[in-house]
Amino acid sequence: MRHEFADASVTFPHRTPMNSKTDPTAQQAVRLDELEQVFLRENARREQEEQARQAAAAQLERALAAAPEAPVKRSAPQNDWIGVPPQHWRAPHPIGSTLPGPLTEDEMPPGVQPDPRPRSRQAVADVPRLPQGVVLQWPVRFHAAGRDYARLWGANVLLLLLTGGLAWPWVVQRREQFFLRNTRVAGHALDYRLEAVSLWPRFAMSLALLLGVAGAALGNPRAGLGALTLAALVWPLLAWLKVNQKVSAVTWAGRRLWFEGAWHGVYRALGGSLLLALGGVWLTALAWDRSLPVPWWAAAGAWAAWMVSMPFGLWAHLKYRQEHLRLGPFQMLWKVNRADFMQVVARTLAWSAMVGTVLAGVGAFALALMLVWARMRGTGGVSAGALSALGGVLALAWLVAVVPFARARATNLIWSKTGNRHMRLRSEIPVRAHTLLSLKLALRLLLTAGLYWPWAVVVLRRARMQSMQVWSRVDVDVLLAHWPTWQGDTAPVAVSPVSVMSDEAPSASTLQQHSGLHRVRA
Numbered sequence: 001m002r003h004e005f006a007d008a009s010v011t012f013p014h015r016t017p018m019n020s021k022t023d024p025t026a027q028q029a030v031r032l033d034e035l036e037q038v039f040l041r042e043n044a045r046r047e048q049e050e051q052a053r054q055a056a057a058a059q060l061e062r063a064l065a066a067a068p069e070a071p072v073k074r075s076a077p078q079n080d081w082i083g084v085p086p087q088h089w090r091a092p093h094p095i096g097s098t099l100p101g102p103l104t105e106d107e108m109p110p111g112v113q114p115d116p117r118p119r120s121r122q123a124v125a126d127v128p129r130l131p132q133g134v135v136l137q138w139p140v141r142f143h144a145a146g147r148d149y150a151r152l153w154g155a156n157v158l159l160l161l162l163t164g165g166l167a168w169p170w171v172v173q174r175r176e177q178f179f180l181r182n183t184r185v186a187g188h189a190l191d192y193r194l195e196a197v198s199l200w201p202r203f204a205m206s207l208a209l210l211l212g213v214a215g216a217a218l219g220n221p222r223a224g225l226g227a228l229t230l231a232a233l234v235w236p237l238l239a240w241l242k243v244n245q246k247v248s249a250v251t252w253a254g255r256r257l258w259f260e261g262a263w264h265g266v267y268r269a270l271g272g273s274l275l276l277a278l279g280g281v282w283l284t285a286l287a288w289d290r291s292l293p294v295p296w297w298a299a300a301g302a303w304a305a306w307m308v309s310m311p312f313g314l315w316a317h318l319k320y321r322q323e324h325l326r327l328g329p330f331q332m333l334w335k336v337n338r339a340d341f342m343q344v345v346a347r348t349l350a351w352s353a354m355v356g357t358v359l360a361g362v363g364a365f366a367l368a369l370m371l372v373w374a375r376m377r378g379t380g381g382v383s384a385g386a387l388s389a390l391g392g393v394l395a396l397a398w399l400v401a402v403v404p405f406a407r408a409r410a411t412n413l414i415w416s417k418t419g420n421r422h423m424r425l426r427s428e429i430p431v432r433a434h435t436l437l438s439l440k441l442a443l444r445l446l447l448t449a450g451l452y453w454p455w456a457v458v459v460l461r462r463a464r465m466q467s468m469q470v471w472s473r474v475d476v477d478v479l480l481a482h483w484p485t486w487q488g489d490t491a492p493v494a495v496s497p498v499s500v501m502s503d504e505a506p507s508a509s510t511l512q513q514h515s516g517l518h519r520v521r522a
């Protein structure tokens with residue numbers, strides 16, 4: 001049962017089915033000083049219901065044993081949330097995964113204990129769901145303060161300067177731990193458990209590729225093109241490793257998340273766009289060399305084909321990523337087709353074109369003023385430096401106006417369509433308000449010469465996190481009981497439940513931590 005605070009009282013919502021005609025908002029209000037008696041009465045009622053259920057189950061079992069055996073009629077499998085039959089197969093453990101293994105007792109968050117007997121718990125077919133139509137809404141809470149992140153950001157910048165950038169893995173670890181530990185879902189905090197040394201292989205490989213391409217390009221342009229081609233062919237593997245590490249390092253209530261996508265899935269998703277981009281680079285370089293008979297229209301055609309293929313490649317990559325995420329025993333599905341994704345791309349292109357048109361008019365007006373000023377001074381024209389500065393300001397303004405718009409729409413589409421028949425996510429970032437907030441923060445960054453950056457990051461993160469919700473047909477205690485804290489080297493499955501409820505009456509502070517949980521209509 002979930003508790004919700006309203007001033008000095010605790011309310012116990014009834015488990016009213018969402019399709020019922022009764023009033024779902026009827027509640028019983030109890031003062032905090034009467035909470036212990038209410039909790040004891042509720043436990044007694046639960047015990048009576050459990051005894052009645054066990055007696056009914058035993059009676060049914062005896063009746064079935066006495067009845068003659070009848071042929072079993074198998075019904076068609078129910079469709080999942082996405083509308084396809086449920087998948088029972090599971091991919092093998094990802095190649096090269098850096099999953100650190102089970103959490104130790106010291107790593108567990110407060111109030112969560114590791115499973116003392118993991119081998120005694122057997123796998124079960126499914127996790128029990130709430131009655132039809134009953135849905136729980138778990139809001140995401142973000143509690144970080146800008147001044148706290150400012151101190152961490154300053155220390156990270158100093159650490160990078162002193163080590164010449166070699167402390168990047170530790171900077172990433174400290175940053176992720178700060179943000180995740182200040183994020184709570186269903187009253188339980190997230191955490192980042194990956195050691196900094198596990199980030200070193202990806203960091204070293206990225207640095208080696210960058211230095212190799214730069215060195216080869218300085219020595220010989222064609223050697224640089226060859227090195228760039230090799231680096232581009234390795235890049236999808238680095239992208240897969242990043243997703244694999246980032247997901248498997250996150251824990252919720254002491255339980256690790258999981259990513260089960262294989263590395264070759266990234267190549268299948270992005271291979272076509274990557275080859276077209278490499279073709280555009282090579283044809284442009286060859287057309288630049290006038291000694292070779294390569295026309296410019298060939299390079300232009302390759303780049304045009306790449307621009308057309310990019311949205312489809314990005315859609316394929318997101319589908320691969322979202323459909324290989326696992327929240328414990330639940331494998332996620334992604335209900336976004338190409339038409340839905342292309343609609344977001346079209347809106348983003350239309351917004352960027354409109355912003356570009358407005359900024360072009362502003363730039364033309366600014367250029368006219370600069371020409372008038374130059375004529376008044378008798379210089380005869382506008383310097384190249386002034387033109388470059390004007391172009392840079394306009395480009396930065398275009399990015400500030402377009403990127404938040406595109407990110408808000410993409411986030412809403414990606415995460416609102418991620419889920420399954422047990423649980424789904426909801427992202428409702430207000431696009432207009434988010435874009436205006438980004439413009440306001442950009443202005444503050446300009447006025448403070450960039451020193452407002454930590455506060456701006458926290459403000460944007462809070463706006464995005466608190467616009468997300470988790471809609472679940474599984475009670476949080478039931479999910480935790482079927483999701484073990486121990487983690488092997490294979491994808492997690494639902495296991496026989498253990499109690500995660502305390503035998504003592506909850507304190508007021510504990511109830512306050514869970515006050516964000518409430519039931520909503522589906």
